[in-house]
Amino acid sequence: MRLLMVIAILIFAMPMTGFGWAEGTNILLDPNLMCKKTRRLRGKLAEICRHDSALLKEIIINGINLGFRECEFQFRNRRWNCTVLRKSMRKILMRDSRETGFVNAITAAGVTYAVTKACTMGTLVECSCDKAHMRRNGGQPQMVTAATAEAALERQQQAAMLRQQVPLQGEHPGQQQRMNRINNGSTMMDISPMENRNGRNRRPGGRRGRRKFWDNIKFPEGQWEWGGCSDNVNFGLRHSRVFLDAKQRQRRSDLGTLVKLHNNNAGRLAIRDAMRLECKCHGLSGSCTVKTCWLKMPPFREVAGRLRDRYDSARKVTLRNDGNSFMPESPHTRPANKYQLVFADESPDFCTPNAKSGALGTQGRECNVTSSGSDRCDRLCCNRGHTRRIVEEQTNCKCVFKWCCEVTCEKCLEHRAVNTCL
Template sequence: MRLLMVIAILIFAMPMTGFGWAEGTNILLDPNLMCKKTRRLRGKLAEICRHDSALLKEIIINGINLGFRECEFQFRNRRWNCTVLRKSMRKILMRDSRETGFVNAITAAGVTYAVTKACTMGQLVECSCDKAHMRRNGGQPQMVTAATAEAALERQQQAAMLRQQMPLQDQHPSQRLSRMNNASTMTDIAPVEHRGGRNRRPGGRRGRRKFWDNIKFPEGQWEWGGCSDNVNFGLRHSRVFLDAKQRQRRSDLGTLVKFHNNNAGRLAIRDAMRLECKCHGLSGSCTVKTCWLKMPPFREVAGRLRDRYDSARKVTLRNDGNSFMPESPHARPANKYQLVFADDSPDFCTPNSKTGALGTQGRECNVTSSGSDRCDRLCCNRGHTRRIVEEQTNCKCVFKWCCEVTCEKCLEHRAVNTCL
């Protein structure tokens, strides 16, 4: 009996990080679990789960699957190839490694991208295009310049930030984390100035980067119009689904890191917004130019996140138990755009059931490459085998008017190098 009491005390005294991670892992691996046991849900998540089935499908299923597919593509030539095999990915997500950080960031970006696109395409009754700029002119397109467009974006950003400025104790843990690490979107506020000295603060110090710094506004006057992507709606709902069920506990570094990387993935979508324009006028002239904000291809965003994976910062818990800091005393703190991790990654060279590593045996490598897929690197210097395979390809294709292309089948020989 005494032994059972000791075991029970140890269980309740253990940090709860593992349980939270297990829940988050199950959600990513099986998105349908998000809204199960709805009686226990509260707030906006409960409302969405109970009433918005189309939104649930768009956000959870399409968004998370989009993130995983792009993860596989970005890491297809690396030792860790982001395999979606359930047992392997579950082990990866139970750690706080670089790989976990990238998976969390890319899935948060995928959810943001999917729901934003669904709004633009009119697939959801809960949202539509972003017409915030047009509302200021009675719902009609308004003529603007680069300076007035920036001012409009500034006002819109400040309005969104004011909605977030609630007492700290009333905020969601992910919002508290952002503020404690100077990573909140509220830090984006900076004076709007002319193009020559834009984003400059008095004294010559450069202000904080804003998401429209990368947008190239056209010269002269143009119209805010078209169907701008409603990325703010996507950001909010991505946060609700991926952060809502997980709560930070004191000394829970894993949750702090997860919230940070989730937010970095969402910001990668927001900060990659671009301006697209279309000319209107007789005989191909550009009498009136209409412009709107649009997301880039998701692959472009994923490539940026992969670069941030390579430069991710290792962090450790601060003494307050509510924030993290760089593990190295000489390293600069990570900003809100960078990925962070707390656990070192395995080498992924050999199978390891504890870490989820599948090894690289049998993987195809490239002897002429200078990148991560070159044979000595991918095969971990174990060597590789070479064999010649025959493949059928389309050849001698002929275009026939109208409108058909006919091809013959040709056999080609290709050398395949495989890791030992």
């Protein structure tokens, strides 16, 4: 009798687990499913799905598609080329492999990037440029130094962290009051100066153990205006988290959910930590009498390249005994920080087609005999060999510029050697 009960429990548990994975997979492959059943949604996610159709389109469709397109580009020369074929990608996303970790990270980064860019471009009524530094100066730029600028960014990040700690169903009154105090104080002129050591600004007596996103920003020397139209990356981070993490946070006891949430956050942090300072000089005859600076995101391809490097150095993890966190599978490996990607399942070799794992194989893929990278023929073809043929291609040649403003070209035949995996 006891054996029958155990079997029955396993039978009923398996579909539930599979449904959780299928749900997350379907959302990435078809973003419109996120808000399909709004009656079951709660909190901020339900509010956005029911009222903010423009924001929904910007976040889900544009952001996730941006992530998938960049995934294809970053892995175009590897055995796994991040194909968007649904049958293959669906199987890939059913496992906690390196590939799934990268897809989750790049799509979370894509959503963050798309929403932040939409705020800057003024296409969303819910947000605009980040002008927190102008609140106490009547909306006008302020003269600042590197010390006061970094201190203001510290305040803004504290406010952003508090927002992430607020439950999706509503904000706690005490937390809201504290966040308001921080937001009201996050101006350039209200913060005490910070100590400068070896060219870097540090809070006196503060801990520098955790990395800050402005550590790589080079502030100009002397005084300059903090103005312009800074990218509102905190708004993008917050809404990416609401859309992609809300349902997973309701079931955080399994390893797959913990890994997904970690990689989602790593993707968002890759956007935040890549912010750079852009400046423009003002003055007569090209002089730099006044310098105005603002924060801007880098090209998304640069962010994707960093995430690809973190894919290569991803760490395998396993569930702790408490069931609420993970640890390195190897006792000799250091725990992953919040910027690194993690995985729980080993990846297939992707050399031959495998319907179960989603691998399409590398037969018929074009390789490069002179390359020393992942597209080298012996590596991409898994030592099966390759064929070589000469193809003719039409290219533009003998281009001439005609005033004004036209460029005319002739069509030339060009012969190119193509190597294809067996």
